[in-house]
Amino acid sequence: MPTVSFKNDTGSEVTVNLFGATVTSWKHEGEEFLFCSKQAVFDDKKAIRGGIPIVFPQFGPWDLGPQHGFARIKMWKQTSEAHHGDNGAVSMDFALEDDDETRKMWNKQFKLVYTVTLMQNTLETALTVHNTGDTEFDFTTLLHTYMRVEDIYQTSLHGLEGCTFSDKVNGGEHVEDRASIIINQNYDRVYVNVDGPVNICQDIQTLGTLRIERNNLPDVVVWNPWQEKAKAMADLADSEYVEMLCVEAGAVSSPVVLKSGEQKTFSQRLIICRGQQVTL
Numbered sequence: 001m002p003t004v005s006f007k008n009d010t011g012s013e014v015t016v017n018l019f020g021a022t023v024t025s026w027k028h029e030g031e032e033f034l035f036c037s038k039q040a041v042f043d044d045k046k047a048i049r050g051g052i053p054i055v056f057p058q059f060g061p062w063d064l065g066p067q068h069g070f071a072r073i074k075m076w077k078q079t080s081e082a083h084h085g086d087n088g089a090v091s092m093d094f095a096l097e098d099d100d101e102t103r104k105m106w107n108k109q110f111k112l113v114y115t116v117t118l119m120q121n122t123l124e125t126a127l128t129v130h131n132t133g134d135t136e137f138d139f140t141t142l143l144h145t146y147m148r149v150e151d152i153y154q155t156s157l158h159g160l161e162g163c164t165f166s167d168k169v170n171g172g173e174h175v176e177d178r179a180s181i182i183i184n185q186n187y188d189r190v191y192v193n194v195d196g197p198v199n200i201c202q203d204i205q206t207l208g209t210l211r212i213e214r215n216n217l218p219d220v221v222v223w224n225p226w227q228e229k230a231k232a233m234a235d236l237a238d239s240e241y242v243e244m245l246c247v248e249a250g251a252v253s254s255p256v257v258l259k260s261g262e263q264k265t266f267s268q269r270l271i272i273c274r275g276q277q278v279t280l
């Protein structure tokens with residue numbers, strides 16, 4: 001499990017596992033903001049249960065290959081050392097290109113470039129998809145972010161009111177009528193075309209509000225397997241569902257099309273608004 005870590009000057013540190021280019025830890029002033037299971041498997045075969053696995057080229061079950069595609073279970077290359085940008089930002093780049101194994105599942109030529117950037121109070125992850133072949137292709141993609149929460153029962157999600165969602169647990173399409181969502185059951189919903197940021201609010205000074213801003217990732221998947229499902233998952237400890245909330249920025253409700261030679265960047269910013277309550 002080859003990992004690489006880097007820091008910035010404002011007390012943040014991020015760790016990336018080259019398997020899946022999965023960000024597995026993001027600490028700010030010693031506090032961990034991402035959830036990674038104690039039982040996560042690091043065998044370079046199974047997707048890591050925590051952090052920010054990258055979903056590409058398919059969100060969800062896939063006829064051609066594994067659920068959520070292959071990007072999260074391929075070994076990526078680190079393509080730069082930590083480099084400094086504006087305003088104290090520090091970034092590192094990773095890449096994945098098509099190979100025999102990916103072409104067997106999905107016969108397309110592509111290059112993925114993933115840039116992880118630490119800014120003040122902020123982690124930005126940006127995935128650029130390049131179509132390096134001579135035919136058009138389409139895909140769905142998502143940053144499957146596992147946020148660490150102190151207590152799911154005291155955590156609320158804001159910014160989804162008025163959005164249409166499909167409910168993957170109970171079925172159907174609905175419109176969210178709550179300004180403040182508290183998760184208290186097996187929850188698996190795809191909120192479509194969400195405008196503006198989503199805020200995760202906790203009644204805890206240390207973690208406070210975490211704001212998620214998205215670029216070219218219009219949809220937001222909210223997932224927590226809850227007690228029963230968590231028990232059935234070998235790579236999640238039975239009680240850990242109370243410590244995590246997946247808020248996943250994605251382009252999943254309609255496929256993205258890239259013509260030959262085209263590229264597109266999909267990114268999110270996780271912003272620590274320490275001590276602040278809901279700010280929409």
Ligand code: BG6
Pocket residue numbers: 047067068144168188189221223248
């Ligand atoms: C979410 C999906 O994005 O990922 C859920 O909406 C799925 O349906 C979850 O269960 C976890 O997927 P996996 O493949 O990592 O177990």
